[in-house]
Amino acid sequence: MAEPDAQDQTPQLLIQTEDHTTVIRLSGDWTLRQLQANPALGKQLKQLPKTAKNSHWDTSAIQVLDSFAALLIWQAWQEQFPANLTSTPEQTKLFTRWQQQVIPAPEIPPPFFQHLRSEGKRFYTACRLEATVLLVLLGQLLLDTAYLSTHPRSIPWAEISDTIYDAGVKALGITALVGFLIGIVLSYLSALQLKMFGAEIYIINILGLSVIRELGPLLAAILVAGRSGSAMTAQIGIMRVTEELDALSALGISHSMRLVLPKVAALIVVMPLLSVWTNAAAMFGGILSAQSILDISYRQFLLKMPDTVPLANLYISLGKSAVFGLLIALLACHFGFKIKPNTESLGNETTNSVVAAITVVIMVDAIFAILFMNVGMP
Amino acid sequence: MNKLCAIQIENLWTRFDDDFGGSKLIHKNINLSINNGEIVGLVGASGCGKTTLLREMIGLQSPSEGQITIMGQRLDESLVKNPKNTALRCGVLFQKGALFSAMDVFDNIAFPLRQLGITDENIIVRLVLMKLTLVGLTAADAHLKPAALSGGMIKRVALARALILEPSLLLLDEPTAGLDPIASQEFVDLLADLHQQLNYTVVMVTHDLDVLRDLCTKVAVLAEQQLIAYDSLAAVLAMPHPFIQQFFHNPRATRVFQYQEHQHG
Numbered sequence: 001m002a003e004p005d006a007q008d009q010t011p012q013l014l015i016q017t018e019d020h021t022t023v024i025r026l027s028g029d030w031t032l033r034q035l036q037a038n039p040a041l042g043k044q045l046k047q048l049p050k051t052a053k054n055s056h057w058d059t060s061a062i063q064v065l066d067s068f069a070a071l072l073i074w075q076a077w078q079e080q081f082p083a084n085l086t087s088t089p090e091q092t093k094l095f096t097r098w099q100q101q102v103i104p105a106p107e108i109p110p111p112f113f114q115h116l117r118s119e120g121k122r123f124y125t126a127c128r129l130e131a132t133v134l135l136v137l138l139g140q141l142l143l144d145t146a147y148l149s150t151h152p153r154s155i156p157w158a159e160i161s162d163t164i165y166d167a168g169v170k171a172l173g174i175t176a177l178v179g180f181l182i183g184i185v186l187s188y189l190s191a192l193q194l195k196m197f198g199a200e201i202y203i204i205n206i207l208g209l210s211v212i213r214e215l216g217p218l219l220a221a222i223l224v225a226g227r228s229g230s231a232m233t234a235q236i237g238i239m240r241v242t243e244e245l246d247a248l249s250a251l252g253i254s255h256s257m258r259l260v261l262p263k264v265a266a267l268i269v270v271m272p273l274l275s276v277w278t279n280a281a282a283m284f285g286g287i288l289s290a291q292s293i294l295d296i297s298y299r300q301f302l303l304k305m306p307d308t309v310p311l312a313n314l315y316i317s318l319g320k321s322a323v324f325g326l327l328i329a330l331l332a333c334h335f336g337f338k339i340k341p342n343t344e345s346l347g348n349e350t351t352n353s354v355v356a357a358i359t360v361v362i363m364v365d366a367i368f369a370i371l372f373m374n375v376g377m378p
Numbered sequence: 379m380n381k382l383c384a385i386q387i388e389n390l391w392t393r394f395d396d397d398f399g400g401s402k403l404i405h406k407n408i409n410l411s412i413n414n415g416e417i418v419g420l421v422g423a424s425g426c427g428k429t430t431l432l433r434e435m436i437g438l439q440s441p442s443e444g445q446i447t448i449m450g451q452r453l454d455e456s457l458v459k460n461p462k463n464t465a466l467r468c469g470v471l472f473q474k475g476a477l478f479s480a481m482d483v484f485d486n487i488a489f490p491l492r493q494l495g496i497t498d499e500n501i502i503v504r505l506v507l508m509k510l511t512l513v514g515l516t517a518a519d520a521h522l523k524p525a526a527l528s529g530g531m532i533k534r535v536a537l538a539r540a541l542i543l544e545p546s547l548l549l550l551d552e553p554t555a556g557l558d559p560i561a562s563q564e565f566v567d568l569l570a571d572l573h574q575q576l577n578y579t580v581v582m583v584t585h586d587l588d589v590l591r592d593l594c595t596k597v598a599v600l601a602e603q604q605l606i607a608y609d610s611l612a613a614v615l616a617m618p619h620p621f622i623q624q625f626f627h628n629p630r631a632t633r634v635f636q637y638q639e640h641q642h643g
Contacts, residue, residue: 032544036494066544066576071504101508104517341525342479 009063010034011041027061030069045076056084059091070094134334140256141264156262163266167228168274174227175220179278182215183285191293200294204301207286208309213376216279217317218365221324224271225357229332232263233353236336237346264329271325272318279317312376320368324361331357384547384579385412385435390444392430404430405441406603417573417580419590421625422600428583431600432551435581436470449547468547469540473555475532477524484520487539494543509538513568530561550582554589562586566593587634
């Protein structure tokens with residue numbers, strides 16, 4: 001073993017011929033650190049001829065030998081003790097350890113088709129499980145709502161109000177900005193087309209219908225899915241990692257009552273409000289743009305709107321938004337509970353949550369469009 | 379610079395800024411030099427800055443004043459920014475293992491080797507399996523993810539990862555916390571064995587009095603922001619300082635020491 005006060009010494013490999021035999025002498029510190037600093041030495045050791053193990057090896061001058069260096073030397077010996085070796089007992093022990101190591105045979109991967117079949121089966125099971133879990137979550141939510149309607153004292157007001165603040169109030173800025181810009185762009189592009197046909201006044205129909213009926217709720221939903229949906233998923237995921245979910249269960253508090261229901265309830269309340277807010281911002285942008293390009297004054301715009309955009313559109317917009325809120329919160333919670341306690345899973349499920357929420361929102365929006373095809377048109 | 383010294387801490391002060399513009403004093407003028415080959419137990423009441431001191435030794439945190447020298451190398455800005463230098467010298471075992479949860483056991487242990495630029499898979503496999511055996515695990519455990527491991531196994535894997543680069547200094551944060559007595563005893567035996575074989579210098583933060591007794595050659599006691607003692611356990615036990623009296627001579631601690639004296643003769 002090393003002298004405690006030995007200085008770091010560069011490892012050395014000397015090949016000498018004494019009395020017609022080759023002597024290979026190693027000295028200095030043979031450690032991972034030194035060998036990394038002197039990569040040439042490792043190469044030299046590797047390139048020694050196969051007959052090198054028949055020469056006389058002297059490792060006794062090595063000051064520090066660690067198992068990494070011992071492995072390199074052992075491999076240079078073709079995994080056999082050289083016939084002629086001078087070493088200290090500690091060094092021999094290290095080499096013996098490498099000699100005794102048994103490497104388990106690597107697992108043979110299954111044939112391709114079998115692999116494909118098992119993967120397919122796994123995918124099918126996963127899909128079925130996913131659908132079941134989502135259905136159970138929804139069912140539990142209904143049960144909880146029924147329970148709360150008979151026990152109004154147990155309604156988690158504090159959590160609901162917290163989520164309303166986080167998902168709604170804090171989102172006012174970003175939804176207003178996005179709505180405003182989309183309003184300007186939409187109004188500007190339509191105005192250019194309408195001008196060609198001399199149908200400037202129809203800007204009010206186009207803006208009113210498209211924004212209030214479609215774009216407002218959709219924009220708000222996409223922003224909330226990206227903002228609050230991901231946060232909810234990550235929050236529940238971290239609660240799994242820190243065992244807070246288990247603590248809740250141990251205290252006899254239902255996850256769905258404490259975590260899912262407040263989020264769902266809050267988003268059902270918040271989404272319609274946010275969508276009205278986004279509508280307003282987009283209309284404001286549209287009015288500004290129409291005024292500057294088409295010379296339609298805001299007074300004219302506002303006076304004409306009730307005639308061109310029936311009130312039913314606003315109701316559709318509000319109803320749609322509430323459904324979007326329900327779906328976003330439900331999916332966020334679903335993916336949150338799916339998170340396993342590792343970093344990779346946390347990232348994956350958060351991504352999945354946002355992607356699924358946005359996709360489902362757009363799909364449901366299409367369903368709404370078909371269902372209410374004949375409602376609310378001027 | 380004394381070559382016998384593995385760690386030297388000079389005039390170290392640590393202050394944490396709080397939210398109100400003030401600061402909280404953690405360490406007050408700490409001086410400590412730890413010789414090569416020692417196993418040092420760092421003890422003190424909860425929240426007295428033991429882990430902070432350990433983090434400062436690793437370079438994860440800078441002290442407010444003073445300097446730390448590890449194996450003859452001063453821990454300063456440039457070294458902390460380029461941690462490869464210290465990573466080669468000291469292996470660290472964090473309190474909860476800090477295994478990479480997205481990798482399996484094998485990749486966790488092989489990670490530092492691959493990071494160092496060793497690409498020969500054959501060598502990596504042999505080294506990793508050797509360390510696994512060393513900490514009492516088998517090749518069958520190599521494919522498990524950290525989430526599937528028990529607390530004791532996590533500590534073992536983390537120790538294997540700390541040892542893979544053959545460091546000459548081991549820093550352990552509560553190595554036996556959360557282990558059952560059998561696992562804890564095995565861990566102590568393992569460390570004692572490794573220390574004998576490889577002559578590491580070990581610094582460990584611990585609350586475990588029997589670990590102090592069975593393993594540590596020196597005990598460092600932190601109290602009232604200061605290092606009030608650094609000596610062998612017997613010498614520390616004899617000190618009249620009120621904190622030491624309270625820490626080591628309370629009924630429970632006394633029972634541990636007496637029982638062991640009885641056991642060991």
